[in-house]
Structure formats: structure tokens, C-alpha cells
Amino acid sequence: MGSATGKNVVLFPFPGQGHFAAFLSFAGVLRRALPDDVAITLVSTPGNVATLRRRASSGAAQECPFLAFRELPFVPADHGLPPGCESADGIPPIRIIELLEAFETLQPAFDDFIAGAGDVVCVVSDPFVAWTVAVARRRGCAHAFFASCGAFGSAVVHSLWSRLPVRPDAAGRDLLPEHPDVVIDRSQVPSYSIRDDATAGDDPAAAFFGRQIPLGYQTDTVLINTVEEFEPTGLAMLRRALKLPVFAIGPLVRASSGPISPGTDTAAAVVSFLDSHPPSSVLYISFGSQISIRAEHMAELAAALETTGRPFVWAAKPPDGHDIKGAIRPEWLEERVTATKKGLVLHGWAPQVSILAHPSTGAFLSHCGWNSVLESVTRGVPIIGWPLAGEQFYNAKMLDEEWGVCVEAARGNAEGAAVEKGALAAAVETVMGPTAKAAEMRRRAGVIKAIMEAAREEGDGSSARKALEESFKAMKLK
Numbered sequence: 001m002g003s004a005t006g007k008n009v010v011l012f013p014f015p016g017q018g019h020f021a022a023f024l025s026f027a028g029v030l031r032r033a034l035p036d037d038v039a040i041t042l043v044s045t046p047g048n049v050a051t052l053r054r055r056a057s058s059g060a061a062q063e064c065p066f067l068a069f070r071e072l073p074f075v076p077a078d079h080g081l082p083p084g085c086e087s088a089d090g091i092p093p094i095r096i097i098e099l100l101e102a103f104e105t106l107q108p109a110f111d112d113f114i115a116g117a118g119d120v121v122c123v124v125s126d127p128f129v130a131w132t133v134a135v136a137r138r139r140g141c142a143h144a145f146f147a148s149c150g151a152f153g154s155a156v157v158h159s160l161w162s163r164l165p166v167r168p169d170a171a172g173r174d175l176l177p178e179h180p181d182v183v184i185d186r187s188q189v190p191s192y193s194i195r196d197d198a199t200a201g202d203d204p205a206a207a208f209f210g211r212q213i214p215l216g217y218q219t220d221t222v223l224i225n226t227v228e229e230f231e232p233t234g235l236a237m238l239r240r241a242l243k244l245p246v247f248a249i250g251p252l253v254r255a256s257s258g259p260i261s262p263g264t265d266t267a268a269a270v271v272s273f274l275d276s277h278p279p280s281s282v283l284y285i286s287f288g289s290q291i292s293i294r295a296e297h298m299a300e301l302a303a304a305l306e307t308t309g310r311p312f313v314w315a316a317k318p319p320d321g322h323d324i325k326g327a328i329r330p331e332w333l334e335e336r337v338t339a340t341k342k343g344l345v346l347h348g349w350a351p352q353v354s355i356l357a358h359p360s361t362g363a364f365l366s367h368c369g370w371n372s373v374l375e376s377v378t379r380g381v382p383i384i385g386w387p388l389a390g391e392q393f394y395n396a397k398m399l400d401e402e403w404g405v406c407v408e409a410a411r412g413n414a415e416g417a418a419v420e421k422g423a424l425a426a427a428v429e430t431v432m433g434p435t436a437k438a439a440e441m442r443r444r445a446g447v448i449k450a451i452m453e454a455a456r457e458e459g460d461g462s463s464a465r466k467a468l469e470e471s472f473k474a475m476k477l478k
Contacts, residue, residue, distance in 0.1 A: 006118035009034070009477070010070075011042045012110070013148075014126035015099070016088035017289045018371045020052060022148030022225055025252035026124070027064050033468060034477060038121070042067055043110065045074035047086040072109040079105070089290050093190070093389050097205045100128055104211075107131050114139045122475040124223070127154075130212040133219050142476040145216065146223045149370040151248065152234030152398040153391030154224065156184060158241055162213055164206035166193050178241045187411050188393035217242070221474035225250040225370065227455040228463050230377075230448060233402060245474055247467040251452050253374040254353045267351055270313065273344045274355070277311050280362035280442070283384075283428060284355050286315040287367040291388045295319040295332055297410070297419045304424035305343060310432060312343040313361075315350035320413050356381050363431045365409070368392040368399070377405065378456075380449035382441040384427050386410045405445045407431055 009030060013023040027040055034040075042052065049071045056064040076085045079102035085091050091099055114120055114135055122142040125132040136143035147154050159176040160166055168174050172186040186194065193205060221244065228235060228248045239246045274282060285301075287293060293301070298319055305312055318326050328347055352372070355361055356379045364376045365384040373395050376383055385396035385408040399406035409427035410419045431438055455464045472478040 007037070008039045008041055008117055008120045010114065010117070010120055010123045011040065011146075012123065012125040012129055012132050013042070013044065013146075014088070014128035015044060015048050015086060015103070018369055019126055019128075019148045020048075020087075021254070021371055022252055023126075023146065024052070024056065024064050024067075025254070026146055026223075026225075026249075027067050029249070029252065029468065031064070031066055033472070038477075040067055041070055041117070043070045043072060043113065045086045045106075046071045047074075047084060070113055072106045072113070074102070074106065076102070078102075093291065097208055100208055101204065103129055104131055104208075107135060111135045111138065114141070121477055124475070127216060128212075130216040130219075133215045137218065142474070143219045144221045144223055144471065144475050145219050146225075148225050149391050150226045150234060150373070150395055150398065151224050151231040151238050151246075152402075153370065153394040155179065155234055155237035155241060156182065156394040157391050158213075158238070160184075160189065160193065161209040164193060164209055165203050168194065179237050182237075184394075188387075188397070190389060191414065217244070219244065220476075221245040221247065221471050223247050223249050223471055225252045225374070227251055227451060228467070229451045229455070231398070231402075234398065245471070247471040249464050249467050249471065251374045251378055251455060251464075253371070253378055266346055266349065269344060270346070270351060270355060273311075273313065274358045274360040277360045279359045280432075281311060282358075282360045283310055283312040283363050283365060283432060284315075284352075284361050284381075285312055285365040286350060286352060286372065287317070287386070287388065288369045288372060291367065291413065292317045292320045292322075293386070293388070293413045293419075294321070294415070294417075297413065297417070298332055300419050300421045301424055303421040304428065307421060307425040308428050308432075309342060310428060313346065313350070313355060314343060315346045315348075315352070317348070363428070365428070368395040368406070370395060373399065374452075377445060377448045378452040380442070380445045382406065382431050382438075382445045384409050384431050388413050403444055403448060405441055405448065407441075 011023055011027060013019045030040055049069045053069050056067045074086060076083060081098060081102060082090060088096055088099060120141045122144060123132050123136040124144045124146050127145045127147055133143050159178055166174055166189050168186040174184040174189060176182050222242060224246060226248045227250050235246060235248055316328055318328055319332060353375055356364060356375055361381055363384055364381050366372045368385045368387045369392055383399060383406040385406045387393040387396045396406055396408050400408060407427045407430050409424050431441060455462055
């Protein structure tokens with residue numbers, strides 16, 4: 001790595017697919033905004049770097065061919081992690097805290113790298129690796145957080161993390177002290193974050209965030225992958241709680257590739273299926289790359305799809321508790337949905353951006369991960385929410401209560417979670433049926449699409465461009 005001037009910006013994402021995708025998009029923004037002689041380097045562990053290097057500079061994507069990489073030594077087994085587990089995709093959500101604790105041990109190696117990397121102008125890290133602030137301060141460079149999720153979700157999560165473990169009241173609610181107008185239900189908080197007893201005992205998550213949050217307040221600025229006009233409430237909450245400069249620099253979202261190129265069997269099947277249906281008639285279903293729903297919940301969803309009779313494209317994965325990258329057994333899904341001849345089931349990869357951009361797509365049944373949210377609303381597609389983990393619950397809450405573009409059909413993937421085919425079918429019909437509510441949701445989704453398009457304009461007048469320019473001052477980049 002290096003440049004003619006020796007100046008560098010160093011990126012350190014949390015190791016998860018959604019976080020990596022957002023950081024690669026952010027790297028592209030930096031490259032377009034900064035002089036060519038400023039190098040941009042992404043730091044992670046060897047396995048993650050190998051994957052990202054291929055993604056950034058090879059194949060059809062060519063996302064960031066300019067990006068340099070730095071590996072930090074990491075052996076998962078030294079931390080009790082499964083072999084090859086260097087990212088959140090290789091571990092169940094309840095064990096994520098183990099990965100976060102393991103990444104804390106990278107601080108000495110990261111410090112050595114920054115010390116020898118020339119003129120590092122700024123370290124931009126994920127909030128999950130807040131310990132990078134200490135390295136930046138020690139080495140005299142600026143520091144910024146880049147949050148790949150939305151503002152409202154970030155504000156709620158910050159409040160919860162600051163008070164771990166969470167203890168709901170007698171009515172099963174959690175009242176956020178900093179945000180008295182926001183009420184979070186027990187079902188919207190990860191079970192491993194909740195304690196009903198009077199004493200917490202040993203709580204690794206509470207201990208971890210107890211170390212990280214005080215460091216976080218020492219950063220210079222916070223960048224959020226959202227738009228000021230889209231999340232004014234969430235941004236106000238975040239600024240009030242953090243008392244730091246917070247800039248909305250989004251939407252950083254994969255651009256539509258236009259018509260789906262039928263270069264693979266999967267793409268060809270998707271093109272043929274979508275082209276054969278009228279506008280706004282197809283339901284797209286995906287629960288992201290990391291988590292899946294339970295086998296019994298897949299059965300309920302399949303039954304709901306049969307009830308509605310609506311065409312669908314389902315990017316399916318094996319159910320929770322099974323190898324998420326493994327094969328899908330016929331008894332889980334295909335025996336239930338192929339008989340109707342109404343849907344297309346995709347195994348693994350799906351051209352999600354292009355599916356959402358296709359005129360035939362009328363709604364997105366989603367886990368409400370932030371990248372998926374942005375990819376949907378930037379194309380004017382309303383959402384049927386089935387949040388599963390993390391801030392997904394709060395993304396669905398914001399989309400429903402503030403914008404009216406989301407109907408929550410189910411919540412969570414725990415055993416005994418309330419998932420019923422009748423409720424799922426009703427949610428699909430509410431969003432896609434010939435009703436006044438469906439029409440209003442499509443209208444509101446169109447309003448958001450226009451807001452997103454205005455923010456993404458390349459001109460100096462766009463809100464994202466202005467926010468980025470202001471953030472550069474705090475990051476010592478201009």
C-alpha cells in the first residue's frame with residue numbers, strides 16, 4: 001500500500017456481509033471524492049481479506065479495484081471459534097459476542113500497522129470495533145465511525161447496549177431513557193440481551209459494550225448510511241444521545257444493473273419468470289445472507305403463499321439450525337411450493353438489486369436488514385417485514401410507524417415465535433391486494449424513492465454530498 005504523498009485512509013469494518021458491502025460502497029465514495037494520491041486501505045483478518053480482495057477486483061463486479069488490503073493475523077481456534085470462522089456468517093447470532101471479543105485481540109497488530117503505514121489521515125471503523133479509537137488517538141490520526149445500519153436502529157441499539165442487560169417491565173416493554181417517546185417490546189430485543197432477575201451476573205455482552213461505548217464517545221464524527229430527509233427522527237435521536245457530529249451520507253446502495261443479464265441458469269430463470277408477469281404482481285422473498293427462519297416457519301410461509309395464489313420469487317436457504325450454505329431438502333420447501341407452479345425458488349445467490357428494480361416486483365418480504373431496506377425503498381418497493389435479529393426489528397418499526405411502507409407479518413425465528421400462515425397471507429394481501437392501503441403504501445414508497453434519488457445526485461446540492469463534505473473536515477481529509 002501507499003501513495004505518492006504517503007497519505008492513507010484506513011477502513012476497518014465489522015466482519016459481516018452487510019457491513020462489508022456497505023464499507024465497499026463507502027470506499028467507492030471516498031475514491032470519487034478524494035485526490036487520487038490518497039490511498040484507501042481496508043483492514044481485516046486473512047480469510048476476510050481473501051474474500052474481499054476477490055470481490056473488489058475480479059469477476060464481473062469489479063467493485064473497488066483501487067482498494068488496498070492489509071491482513072491482521074488471526075487464528076479462530078485460539079478464541080474457541082469454529083475452524084475458518086472469521087466473520088459473522090460462520091457463527092450463530094448468539095455467539096457473535098465471542099467474535100467481537102476475539103477481534104479485540106487484534107488491537108496490538110492494528111497499532112503496529114498504523115504506526116508503520118506512513119501518514120494515516122483517518123481511521124474509519126465500524127462501531128463494533130470501537131477500540132480502534134484508542135489506536136487512532138495514540139497514533140495522532142483522526143477517527144470516524146461508519147454505521148452501515150440506519151439512524152433510528154442505531155439510536156435504539158445504542159440505548160440498549162448502554163444498559164445491558166435489558167430488563168423489560170411488567171408489561172414486557174423496554175422504555176428508552178434517552179428517548180421517552182420510543183417503546184420497545186420484549187419481542188424486539190434479542191433474548192440473550194434480556195435478564196428478568198434482579199442481578200445480571202456474568203454477562204459477556206454487557207462487559208464488552210461496557211468497554212467499547214466509552215471509547216466510542218472519543219471519535220471525531222459518525223457517518224450513517226441513510227438520508228436526512230428519510231430519517232429525521234432517528235438522526236435527531238442519535239445526535240442527542242451521542243453529542244457528536246452525525247452525518248447522513250447515504251444512500252450507499254448497489255446501483256441497479258439494469259435488465260438482468262441472463263448469463264447464468266439462475267439469472268435466465270429469473271428473467272423469464274419476471275418478464276412473464278404484469279407490473280407489481282410478484283412477491284420477492286429473502287431473509288439475507290446470515291440468518292434463516294425455522295423449518296416449521298418455512299412451512300407456514302409456503303402455506304401462506306399457496307393461500308394467496310400470488311406469484312413469487314423466493315431466495316431460499318436451509319432453515320435455522322442447519323448449514324446455511326447447504327442444500328435445501330425437498331420436504332422443507334419445494335414439495336410445498338412447486339406443486340402450485342406459482343413461484344420460483346432460488347437456491348443461494350439471487351440478483352436481488354435487479355429483481356427489486358424489475359417492474360413486475362410488487363413487494364419485498366424481508367428480514368429488514370438495512371442494505372435490503374435501502375435496496376427496496378430506493379426502487380419504490382414496499383416491504384413486508386419479518387425481522388429476525390439485531391436492529392432489524394427497529395428498521396421495521398421505523399418503516400411502519402414513520403413512513404407507512406412496511407407491514408410486519410412475523411417477528412423473530414425463535415422456537416414458539418408467533419408465525420401463522422393466516423397472518424402471513426393477510427400481510428401479503430394488505431401490501432399487494434387491490435386495497436386503498438396498498439395503493440397508499442405504493443405512493444409513500446414512491447415518495448421515498450424520489451428522496452433517495454435526490455440524495456444520490458452527483459451535484460454539489462445533494463444532501464449526501466453536503467454531509468460528506470462536512471464530515472471530511474472532522475476527518476481531516478479536507
